[in-house]
Amino acid sequence: MAEAELLSDQLLYEFRTMQAMVEIYCKVHHPLKPARDVCLQCSEFLSYANTRLDRCPYGQQKPTCNKCPVHCYKPQMKQKAREIMMFAGPRMLLPHPIMAIKHLLAERKPAPGLPPEKASNRHFRKVKQG
Numbered sequence: 001m002a003e004a005e006l007l008s009d010q011l012l013y014e015f016r017t018m019q020a021m022v023e024i025y026c027k028v029h030h031p032l033k034p035a036r037d038v039c040l041q042c043s044e045f046l047s048y049a050n051t052r053l054d055r056c057p058y059g060q061q062k063p064t065c066n067k068c069p070v071h072c073y074k075p076q077m078k079q080k081a082r083e084i085m086m087f088a089g090p091r092m093l094l095p096h097p098i099m100a101i102k103h104l105l106a107e108r109k110p111a112p113g114l115p116p117e118k119a120s121n122r123h124f125r126k127v128k129q130g
């Protein structure tokens, strides 16, 4: 997916984790689709998630969404994210043990304070572009 190329390091890793979860979820919930990774609806969700990651005000210091005080998802997407996590979270350990464990460890970090200024991935992209 081309969009993932906007992201790097922690944010890209988080996006890959999200992608893996959506694949697990979509396979079971939306089995009737053309032969590709995820259905259109789920791929739209991933694209939304990608934009949120790019604009996350914490940038590379992003906490897990669960711990975050900002709540940047719109309600409908937040609901979908919750559904996907609840279903795919417990099913991640076998196919993606490292992603699953990293995420569990991140969940144990304390909640952060308010985000710093100008730390988002998007901000740094714009700076680089000049």
Ligand SMILES: [Zn+2]
Pocket: 025, 026, 027, 029, 030, 038, 039, 040, 041, 042, 043
């Ligand atoms: Zn789907």
